[in-house]
Amino acid sequence: MNELTEAGKLYCANCTTPLEGEFCHHCGQSVHSVLKPVHHMLEDGMDMFLHVDGRILHTLPPLLAKPGFLTLEYFAGRRQRYVAPFRVMFVLCLMAFFAAHLAVGERPMVFGDDAVQVDVDAFKQARTPAEVDQALQRELAHLQPVRNLPAVGKMAASDIQEAERKLRKAAAKRRAELGDTSIVLLGPATAGTSGANRPGAAHRPDDPIKLLAQKPVQIRWLPDFINQRLTRAAKRLSDNLDALDSGGERAADAQERLISQLFSALPQTMLLLLPLFALLLKVVYLFRRRLYMEHLIVALHSHAFLFLSLLLVVVLTALKGWLQPHAAWLAQGLGWVRLALLVWMPVYLLLMQKRVYRQGWPMTIFKYLLVGYCYSFLLGMVLAAGFVWTLAH
Incomplete structure (x- = not known):
C-alpha cells in the first residue's frame, strides 16, 4: 500500500514564522533568496516591468476616457490592477512639465506662440503716408500692455522688439507702395516705449525692487538668518531683472536660466496645491460625510488627468508644427x-x-464652478509666488 509523506514545513528566515506561500504573512519577506544567478535576476526584472506595464495599460485609458472610474474603483477596494493615485499623478506631472519645457525651446515665450500678436495687414487700407503713421501708432500701442507687465515684459522683450520690427517693415513697405520715398517712421521714443525698453527704466531711483536691494531686510519678529536670506533674495531678484533688461546675450542667458528654474519648481508647486485642493473639496462637500483621504484621492486622480491631457496637448502641438509643411491636412x-x-x-x-459625489446636476454645477473659481485663485497665487521665488534665485 502506498503511503503519503508530509513535506517538511518551511519557516521564514527573517522571523521564523511558518510559511503558507511565497511570502511571509507576518513580516512580508519573500521565500526566494536574493542570491541567485544573473539570468534569474534578469527574468525577475522583466517580470516586474511587464507587471507594472500591465497596470499602466489598465490605468491610463480609463483615466483619460472614463471620468471618476478609477476613483470609484479605489473606493471599492479594487486597487491591485491599477497604478497608485499618487504615483501616476507624480509621474505624469514630471512628464508633462518636462515635455512642456522641451516644447518651449531655446527661445521661450511666457505667453505662448501667440503672446505678441501683430497685424501687418493693418496698413493695406491706408491711402496716405500720414494714415500709415497713424496705423503704426495704433499697432505699437497694442504692444504696450505686454511690455508694461512687471518682469514678464522684460522676459518677452525680444519678442516685442521682433513684433515692432515687423510692424515698421510693413509700414515702410506700404509707404513705398504709396510713392513716398522719404521713409521717416516713428522712432522708439515717439512710439510710446516704456517699461523694459525705455532707457534707464531698470535704474529709476524710485524702483521699489532697487530700493529693497540697496539695504538689508530687517523684520523685527523674524530671526536674523531669515532676514539675511531675504536680503540675498532681494539682491538676486534685482540682479535678475537687470539681466533681463540688459538685452543681448546676457538677457538671453538670464531668460533661459529663469525658465529652467521655473519649470523645475512647478512640480513642487503642484504638490503644494494638492492638499489645498482636497481641503477645498472637504469644505464644499462637508455634509457628505467623506474622509479627507477620499477627497485627496479625488484630487490626485483629477490632477493626474490634467497632467496627462497637458502631455497630450504638448505632443499634439509639436506633431502639428512638424507636419504642417509636409501634410497640412493631417496637421x-x-x-x-x-x-x-x-x-x-x-x-x-x-x-x-458628479459621479464621485452623486449629487443633483444643479448642486453639482454650482459646486463645480465654486471649486473651479477658488482653485483658480489659489493656482494664480501659488504660480505668482513660484515666479517671484524663481526670480529671487
Whole structure:
C-alpha cells in the first residue's frame, strides 16, 4: 500500500514564522533568496516591468476616457490592477512639465506662440503716408500692455522688439507702395516705449525692487538668518531683472536660466496645491460625510488627468508644427483633436465630480464652478509666488 509523506514545513528566515506561500504573512519577506544567478535576476526584472506595464495599460485609458472610474474603483477596494493615485499623478506631472519645457525651446515665450500678436495687414487700407503713421501708432500701442507687465515684459522683450520690427517693415513697405520715398517712421521714443525698453527704466531711483536691494531686510519678529536670506533674495531678484533688461546675450542667458528654474519648481508647486485642493473639496462637500483621504484621492486622480491631457496637448502641438509643411491636412486633423481634448478637460472634471459625489446636476454645477473659481485663485497665487521665488534665485 502506498503511503503519503508530509513535506517538511518551511519557516521564514527573517522571523521564523511558518510559511503558507511565497511570502511571509507576518513580516512580508519573500521565500526566494536574493542570491541567485544573473539570468534569474534578469527574468525577475522583466517580470516586474511587464507587471507594472500591465497596470499602466489598465490605468491610463480609463483615466483619460472614463471620468471618476478609477476613483470609484479605489473606493471599492479594487486597487491591485491599477497604478497608485499618487504615483501616476507624480509621474505624469514630471512628464508633462518636462515635455512642456522641451516644447518651449531655446527661445521661450511666457505667453505662448501667440503672446505678441501683430497685424501687418493693418496698413493695406491706408491711402496716405500720414494714415500709415497713424496705423503704426495704433499697432505699437497694442504692444504696450505686454511690455508694461512687471518682469514678464522684460522676459518677452525680444519678442516685442521682433513684433515692432515687423510692424515698421510693413509700414515702410506700404509707404513705398504709396510713392513716398522719404521713409521717416516713428522712432522708439515717439512710439510710446516704456517699461523694459525705455532707457534707464531698470535704474529709476524710485524702483521699489532697487530700493529693497540697496539695504538689508530687517523684520523685527523674524530671526536674523531669515532676514539675511531675504536680503540675498532681494539682491538676486534685482540682479535678475537687470539681466533681463540688459538685452543681448546676457538677457538671453538670464531668460533661459529663469525658465529652467521655473519649470523645475512647478512640480513642487503642484504638490503644494494638492492638499489645498482636497481641503477645498472637504469644505464644499462637508455634509457628505467623506474622509479627507477620499477627497485627496479625488484630487490626485483629477490632477493626474490634467497632467496627462497637458502631455497630450504638448505632443499634439509639436506633431502639428512638424507636419504642417509636409501634410497640412493631417496637421489640421491633429489641431481638431487638440481642440477636442481641450474641450474635454473641463467636461471630464464636471462628470467626475458628479459621479464621485452623486449629487443633483444643479448642486453639482454650482459646486463645480465654486471649486473651479477658488482653485483658480489659489493656482494664480501659488504660480505668482513660484515666479517671484524663481526670480529671487
